[in-house]
Amino acid sequence: MSAATTHPLPDETTLPTGTAGEPQVLPTSTLLRLATAGSVDDGKSTLVGRLLYDSKSVLADQLDAVERVSRDRGLATADLALLTDGLRAEREQGITIDVAYRYFATARRSFILADCPGHVQYTRNTVTGASTADVVVLLIDARKGLLEQTRRHLAVASLLRVPHVIVAVNKIDLVDYSQERYEELADQIREAAASLGVAHVLTLPVSALEGVNVVDRSGGPDGKTPWYGGPSLLDLLEELPAAQTPDTEAFRFPVQVVLRPQGAALEERFRDYRGYAGQIASGVVRVGDEVVVLPSGKRTTVEGIDTADGTLAEAFAPQSVTIRLADEIDIARGDLLAAAADAPQVTQDIEGTVAWLSDKTLRPGTRVLLKHTTRTVQAVVRDVVGRLDLDTAELEPAETLDLNDIGRVTLRLASPVAAEEYVTSRRTGAFLLIDGQDGGTLAAGMVGDALAAVRCPSQRPVQYAI
Amino acid sequence: MSAATTHHRTVHTDVPDDHPTHPDEKSDALTAPLAPPASPTYRLTQLESLESEAIHIIREVVAEFERPVLLFSGGKDSVVMLHLATKAFWPAPVPFALLHVDTGHNFPEVLEYRDATVERLGARLEVASVQDYLDDGRLLERADGTRNPLQTQPLLDAITGHKFDAVFGGGRRDEEKARAKERVISLRDEFGQWDPRNQRPELWNLYNGRHRPGEHVRAFPLSNWTELDIWRYIAAEKIDLPSLYYAHEREVFERDGMLLAVGPYSRPRNDAEAADVRTETVRYRTVGDMSCTGAVESTAYTVDDVITEVAATRITERGATRADDRISEAAMEDRKKEGYF
Numbered sequence: 001m002s003a004a005t006t007h008p009l010p011d012e013t014t015l016p017t018g019t020a021g022e023p024q025v026l027p028t029s030t031l032l033r034l035a036t037a038g039s040v041d042d043g044k045s046t047l048v049g050r051l052l053y054d055s056k057s058v059l060a061d062q063l064d065a066v067e068r069v070s071r072d073r074g075l076a077t078a079d080l081a082l083l084t085d086g087l088r089a090e091r092e093q094g095i096t097i098d099v100a101y102r103y104f105a106t107a108r109r110s111f112i113l114a115d116c117p118g119h120v121q122y123t124r125n126t127v128t129g130a131s132t133a134d135v136v137v138l139l140i141d142a143r144k145g146l147l148e149q150t151r152r153h154l155a156v157a158s159l160l161r162v163p164h165v166i167v168a169v170n171k172i173d174l175v176d177y178s179q180e181r182y183e184e185l186a187d188q189i190r191e192a193a194a195s196l197g198v199a200h201v202l203t204l205p206v207s208a209l210e211g212v213n214v215v216d217r218s219g220g221p222d223g224k225t226p227w228y229g230g231p232s233l234l235d236l237l238e239e240l241p242a243a244q245t246p247d248t249e250a251f252r253f254p255v256q257v258v259l260r261p262q263g264a265a266l267e268e269r270f271r272d273y274r275g276y277a278g279q280i281a282s283g284v285v286r287v288g289d290e291v292v293v294l295p296s297g298k299r300t301t302v303e304g305i306d307t308a309d310g311t312l313a314e315a316f317a318p319q320s321v322t323i324r325l326a327d328e329i330d331i332a333r334g335d336l337l338a339a340a341a342d343a344p345q346v347t348q349d350i351e352g353t354v355a356w357l358s359d360k361t362l363r364p365g366t367r368v369l370l371k372h373t374t375r376t377v378q379a380v381v382r383d384v385v386g387r388l389d390l391d392t393a394e395l396e397p398a399e400t401l402d403l404n405d406i407g408r409v410t411l412r413l414a415s416p417v418a419a420e421e422y423v424t425s426r427r428t429g430a431f432l433l434i435d436g437q438d439g440g441t442l443a444a445g446m447v448g449d450a451l452a453a454v455r456c457p458s459q460r461p462v463q464y465a466i
Numbered sequence: 467m468s469a470a471t472t473h474h475r476t477v478h479t480d481v482p483d484d485h486p487t488h489p490d491e492k493s494d495a496l497t498a499p500l501a502p503p504a505s506p507t508y509r510l511t512q513l514e515s516l517e518s519e520a521i522h523i524i525r526e527v528v529a530e531f532e533r534p535v536l537l538f539s540g541g542k543d544s545v546v547m548l549h550l551a552t553k554a555f556w557p558a559p560v561p562f563a564l565l566h567v568d569t570g571h572n573f574p575e576v577l578e579y580r581d582a583t584v585e586r587l588g589a590r591l592e593v594a595s596v597q598d599y600l601d602d603g604r605l606l607e608r609a610d611g612t613r614n615p616l617q618t619q620p621l622l623d624a625i626t627g628h629k630f631d632a633v634f635g636g637g638r639r640d641e642e643k644a645r646a647k648e649r650v651i652s653l654r655d656e657f658g659q660w661d662p663r664n665q666r667p668e669l670w671n672l673y674n675g676r677h678r679p680g681e682h683v684r685a686f687p688l689s690n691w692t693e694l695d696i697w698r699y700i701a702a703e704k705i706d707l708p709s710l711y712y713a714h715e716r717e718v719f720e721r722d723g724m725l726l727a728v729g730p731y732s733r734p735r736n737d738a739e740a741a742d743v744r745t746e747t748v749r750y751r752t753v754g755d756m757s758c759t760g761a762v763e764s765t766a767y768t769v770d771d772v773i774t775e776v777a778a779t780r781i782t783e784r785g786a787t788r789a790d791d792r793i794s795e796a797a798m799e800d801r802k803k804e805g806y807f
Binding site for chain 2: 029099100131132242245246247257260265270273277279308309317318357369371373427431
């Protein structure tokens, strides 16, 4: 976002009354995490501003502040970028430094929006935003079409295995709501997405400024885009299927804390209590299930699943629970409980894709800490296999990696971890590389050949309940 | 949360059947044939997701740090945080102390609530007193009488003195623009300072709490909660709050567009304010230093009333109730950089 991107503030009197009218939340409402990405001046801040405004998530005093600051700066219209550019340096320099998190809700869903700036450290920001996102909303300018950065954002979404990618063709009003132009761009987007391994991409024409297809559908004979019969952006966001489908995944449970309550005040029944507390990373677990403890490989069965609200017969990702086991086994933080019938391998050698986020240069021989689930181990970089050219989606030879590079490395670990391919699990396939000296985060890592997805487009079918 | 699994097993067949079809099926995937899921899906509600995330964060911090502490003021966010901590370690007790940075300008009912809660949980409470600093001259009373900015020094001294290396705060990203950019695990240097331009990227749910001696982190398990989420959670979990969060009659007067209580720490300063003193039905949306925390006119007597009120409000909670955030556009950021909550 840039402060140079100024747009008239949406006028309440002309706003369409959409599905987002009342921020009443149903008890069954679910949570969707989305990340927005785009290039400079593609109107992302206006789109975010409109989603927030139309869902009444921007309140009167926030708008007043934006208007006041815009006036002080001599701007004729309110600059919606000021809603998200929160830091002093950002406002002074008119740039966006960091990912900002915004919150809005409709009757059906609540949204956590990670607003990723497009032009400063875009890899770092987009990787950060995409790592937790269920959906990436990527904006392009209908006049400019696909830019180099569009391909890069698509590549990052592909690498990070974001379940859904939506490309909004913005400023459709500035190409006279041309169906021909939209279809042309939609074709190009699908082609680029396919070549970069994005399993499935959704496209739609929008005008964030005019509110076209953002909250309300603008298709139909009276709409601005009569040729577009699809849902609005908000419809889509409300309807996208859940990212996690625990019933189709193998059970994985990284142990966070071993609970062995002590003290005089403790109830008698908890005197011998020993439970393993954690958040289920994937799958479903039931009392009686056989599990394997990794890396030790010992087997036992689930005796109980506890929460402060009571015991459960079964639990699923991403619930935080405490698991009791039938046998007394030496289990500590960092161990993984996994379905015995479908357990991952443990390994001291990892080949993976890393997004390098540090100013320091990565070289073979670099010593790092590797954090995988709840386990942190020492590691050494064996080899830099290559660097990904995001434009060609090819791996090119490289000996080092620098800030914002995405590359392939091999790592040797001091002790084994139960790592899985990132394409199988975003939770047990992800790792951080950390500087053991100053503690800084060096890289976002994905186990396995995450690049394969980029080179060989996946044909994994995805069905949308729209 | 009632986490009985059966409640989550909802069959999602809510596909609209009047969905318009796109003229060109092949060119737009949005209108691909609709296939309702064949089997029930396991899904958490929004509040259950937020609760699970917060418990995960609290457990990570306890596992990775030597001496965590939880900032506890008796305000609703810290109350929810403490509630989550009791759930995270059940049946074991909460494995860390509570710290109250006491401005000395307290609402009496909040102090009572604080002490009763500490007693009930058998928790250990440390108090860092701004009044002590004023009494011995380490801090000077501000001209405006507000003590919120004065909390930073006692807070940092308590962190250093007790060697706390992780400090749980109830900050939420929806509160304020600077907070919207802060990490869940946010590093502070040896002077307690936040460097917003040099934050570590925070990826997946892998939190990096590494720090050097003398540094500490602030941990914000409620980062992704909104004010409405907090209230809906308070309702769902039947959490007790200090009574002033609900509508009651109080003697108030207006200053800078805010309703301040008539009390020992906030009296009318001039004739106009004195003439304005009246009894109103009010409640507090936030609880802080009594001298700069405003009440809002409200008839929300119950938690459900409050939820309805918060859902319909057009003013943010800080905009409505905090004089100290009105000083400048970057008031919160500036305080945070110096080590504030």
